[in-house]
Amino acid sequence: MEERDVQQQVQEFMATVEAKNPSEPEFLQAVKEVAVTVIPFIEAHPQYKGKKLLERMAEPERAITFRVCWVDDAGEIQVNRGFRIQMNSAIGPYKGGIRFHPTVNLSVLKFLAFEQTFKNSLTTLPMGGGKGGADFDPNGKSDMEVMRFCQAFMTELCKHIGPETDVPAGDIGVGAREIGYLFGQYKRIRNEFTGVLTGKGLAYGGSLIRPEATGYGVVYFCEQMLKTIGEDIAGKIFTVSGFGNVAWGVIKKVAELGGKVVTISGPDGYIYDEAGISGEKVDYLLELRNSGTNRAEDYTKKFPEAVFYAGRHPWEVKCDVAIPAATQNELTLEDAEMLVANGVLCVTEAANMPSTLDAISCFLKNKVLFSPGKASNAGGVATSGLEMTQNSIRLNWSSDEVDTRLKEIMIGIHQACRNYGKDEEGYINYVKGANIAGFVKVAEAMLAQGVV
Numbered sequence: 001m002e003e004r005d006v007q008q009q010v011q012e013f014m015a016t017v018e019a020k021n022p023s024e025p026e027f028l029q030a031v032k033e034v035a036v037t038v039i040p041f042i043e044a045h046p047q048y049k050g051k052k053l054l055e056r057m058a059e060p061e062r063a064i065t066f067r068v069c070w071v072d073d074a075g076e077i078q079v080n081r082g083f084r085i086q087m088n089s090a091i092g093p094y095k096g097g098i099r100f101h102p103t104v105n106l107s108v109l110k111f112l113a114f115e116q117t118f119k120n121s122l123t124t125l126p127m128g129g130g131k132g133g134a135d136f137d138p139n140g141k142s143d144m145e146v147m148r149f150c151q152a153f154m155t156e157l158c159k160h161i162g163p164e165t166d167v168p169a170g171d172i173g174v175g176a177r178e179i180g181y182l183f184g185q186y187k188r189i190r191n192e193f194t195g196v197l198t199g200k201g202l203a204y205g206g207s208l209i210r211p212e213a214t215g216y217g218v219v220y221f222c223e224q225m226l227k228t229i230g231e232d233i234a235g236k237i238f239t240v241s242g243f244g245n246v247a248w249g250v251i252k253k254v255a256e257l258g259g260k261v262v263t264i265s266g267p268d269g270y271i272y273d274e275a276g277i278s279g280e281k282v283d284y285l286l287e288l289r290n291s292g293t294n295r296a297e298d299y300t301k302k303f304p305e306a307v308f309y310a311g312r313h314p315w316e317v318k319c320d321v322a323i324p325a326a327t328q329n330e331l332t333l334e335d336a337e338m339l340v341a342n343g344v345l346c347v348t349e350a351a352n353m354p355s356t357l358d359a360i361s362c363f364l365k366n367k368v369l370f371s372p373g374k375a376s377n378a379g380g381v382a383t384s385g386l387e388m389t390q391n392s393i394r395l396n397w398s399s400d401e402v403d404t405r406l407k408e409i410m411i412g413i414h415q416a417c418r419n420y421g422k423d424e425e426g427y428i429n430y431v432k433g434a435n436i437a438g439f440v441k442v443a444e445a446m447l448a449q450g451v452v
Contacts, residue, residue, distance in 0.1 A: 006040045013039060017058055024107035026328060030114050030353060031058050033360070033372070037432040038439050053443045057117060060110065062086040064160055068134055070152040072145050082153050084132035084160055084168075087113035090445035093164055094130030095120055095381060097171030100149075100178065104133045111328075112171075112352055116381070118438030119374040122413045125385035130166055132157070138173050139292050150181035158186050163194045163391070169384045170199040172327075175245070176211075180204075195391030198384035207387035208399040209406070210380075215249015215325070215350065216403065217379015217410045219257065222321060222348040224414040225369045228428060231345065234258030239319040241265040242326035243296060246350050246377070248285045250323055251277050263314035265326060266296035270314040273299075273306040318342040325350035333358035340366045349373035360431060367427050375417050375434035382409045413437075 010032075017031050035054065042048045068080040083106065086094045096116040099109070109131045117129025134153055138146050161168060170179050179199045186196055193205075200206035209216065223233055236259045240247050243264040251261045260276035264285070273281070284302055291298075297308045315322060315335035322339055324331045328351065336359035339347065346369040349355060353373060355363075363370040383406055390396055397405075413434075420440075421433020 006043055009043070010035050010039050013054065016055070020059075021107075021110070024110060026107045026111040026353070027114065029329075029357060030111040033353075033357060033431070034114075034118065034435045034439070037435045041436050041439070047447075048443055051443075051447065053446060054439075056446065057088060057439075057442065058114065060085050060087050060113065061089060062160075063106070063110070065106070066156040068136070068149065068152050068156065070145075070148045072148075073142055078149075080134050080136045080149070082132070082134040082156060083109050084157060084166070085109045085113040085130060086160070086166060087129040087131070088117040088442060089128035090442050090449065091121060092126035092128045093162075094166035095127035095169070095384065096129060096131040097133075097169045098174045098178075098182070099131070099133035099171040100136045100138050100173030101133070102135055102137045104135045108328075109133060115352055115374050117442060118435065119378045120381055120385075121438040121441040122375055122416060122434060123378050123382040123385060123409055124412060124441075125382065125409075127167075127381065127385055127388075130168070131171075132168055133171065133174075136173075138178065139294065143177070146178060147181045150178055151185040154182045154185035155189065157182075158189050161186075161196060163196050163388075167195065167384075167388060168197055169381070172244070175199075176201055195388050198387045200387070202396075205387075205391050207383060207390055207402055208397070209402050210383050210387060211245055212249035212252060213383035213402075213406060214246045214377050214380030215251070216253045217382065217406055218246070218250050218323060218325075218348055218350040218376050219253040220379065220407050220410040221371060221376040221414055222323070222346060223257070224411060225346050225348065225371060225428075225430075226321075228418070229345070229369065233321075236260070236320040236345075237262060237318070238321045238323060239263045239314045239317050240323045240325055240350075241270070241314055241330060241354075242324075242351065243285050243299070244289055244325075246380075247325040248282065248289065250325055250350055251285065252282050255279075255282060259321070262319070263317055264296055264299065265314050266294050268295050268297055269308060269310040269312050271296050271299045271306045271308050272314070272317060273303065275305065315339050319344060321346045321348065323348050323350050324354035326354065327351055328353045329356050331355040331359050333362055335359060336362040340368060344368060347371075348376045350377050352377065364429060364431065369428070369430075371417070371430040372434050374438065375413055375430060378413055379406055379410055382406060
């Protein structure tokens, strides 16, 4: 089929999705990013044609919204909205994080659940795709307020999840504290101790290196990308955005492997630390994150040799590798053009969909090594899958064993992306590779199970 006809099919497909999902820009962006690579693949492989596979993948199996009422420390009743999107269970129970943030809405969670379906497929572990959360902001709340909210949230959510049905995890705004409160309420209501949540504390079924896992996995993936052009992490300059769990894991592993991270960022701007962020500086990121602040500038109070740039993004700093680890659509076309002009070798996404479609096109057009988050940040959910396994067998693996298994999974994901994304000139289009590799496993399971 001619390229023009395929493009028309993509347009017709997206028109249908847009009609069903108006005013959901994040979700539509995620679906389109997959459609432009998967629809041509379907056309070239008759076994997938005419089955409406992508249409079915773009429609949640279940989208649950619910009211969350709780009482703050002043005795005032507060009302929030909770969600759980159960996107696709073809290859396993729904699996995906819970996000507590004021920006949470149906569009954001559907985009995340859609991405999660492909990401989980890439890990090769038996996990379907899901996502959930609430428009609740834990920042500035007392521990008791967070506990009361989590208990109210889980009182409704527990009706829809379980270790063989849907296994949530943490995400933005949901860390060890929140997971503990959520788990406790589930146990109290259901009267069972099961691996219904991942990211748990070590004392009650958690896995070693889970907090670092997403960041570690990103760096392992980046390492494989660089190897395809005969390069290594040692001696390379990295720019990283954000300073949360993911950025912390990235910075920790890059330093361990001999690279140098020179930036972190927040909503207020970014800091540039020419000496590199390592040692006690990496440890301080934990303090910064746990303090509840979202100000990157606070880093300079502890390390005054670093420079803070208010209202700007770290992508203007010359680097070998850029790792966006903050939030969706943080890296724009202008940022991408600046990175390319400064000679960036590799851009490895650590956040979910942090690059705009225009930015991605810029990287691909200029043959920059670029990996989408669904591939390179899959280490977090992969380690959640390993936590589920440990819960099932009632054993805990050592940190070295978990780390080794994580690295093997990331190498496997890279190989799958390479198999489907390498062009005739040897350039690897990781966007195409990740989308097709993720699609194939889910599609095969859906075909085997019939029209359900």
